[in-house]
Amino acid sequence: MRKRQAGSYRTIKDLVLDYVAKNDGRVEPSRIEEAVLLHFPDSAWKNSHWQWYRYQICKGRFKDEFSEEVRTNLSEGIRRNRRSHPAVKRHGDRILRQARQMISEAARGDSTLRFKINRWVFSRLQQDEIQTKKPLKNMLWDSGVRACQVCGKPFSSLRGVHLHRIDASMEYSDRNCQLLCRLCHNS
Ligand SMILES: [Zn+2]
Structure with missing residues (x-):
């Protein structure tokens, strides 16, 4: 005790x-x-x-x-x-409804075009999220993190180092992220 x-x-x-x-x-x-x-x-x-x-x-x-x-x-x-914030769902659903409607209107019944526009928007939004990771990894590295923050395995560079969000519902930020080795991140 x-x-x-x-x-x-x-x-x-x-x-x-x-x-x-x-x-x-x-x-x-x-x-x-x-x-x-x-x-x-x-x-x-x-x-x-x-x-x-x-x-x-x-x-x-x-x-x-x-x-x-x-x-x-x-x-x-x-x-x-x-648990997501109610405002996130409210705004998110409204934006999605508008986006779906705009994609439909732009495609004018062409299902291939609709698929391609949908994929383009999807991958660009995903890319926006990925782009936030790199400076965070550098920031953590520069603050002195040189080893996996779970198992302690030392890193010689940022190559292959994974950025892990501690609270998966929250954004990538220095407060919510750790550098982990691939094994610890995937387990
Ligand atoms: Zn590890």
Whole structure:
């Protein structure tokens, strides 16, 4: 059982693991950030650090130190975040309706043309998303990440390195992304 008095943490890791245990895995990222900065004011704590701990507690090296209940609560927090925002659905559906109508009108009953326009729009939108990844990979690399953030396998370059979104419902951003090896990303 982890038990310590506030203010007596030797390391951020001690604090984080204790905080998770005390809160039975029900952790708001902003609250844990507050706690870290209270005890370690000089820390360069980032949300990605919390995501790393959360992953390690659910699946990684600290997994065995926590009860099933704590791990369930932690991963349910992840799932709660995955529900899409109602406004996303409302705007998204409206845009889709308009896009489908415009594609139909442009194709004028030509099914091949309709297919090609549809594919063109689809792949360009997908490309927009892919284009956001490259600068993020460079940013993470430049911030000193030189190894897989799950298994610790060292990277010699960014070639073959995968960008992983910690919360799959959220966008590619420095707060929501890690660099992983191919094996860890695909598992
Ligand atoms: Zn790995």
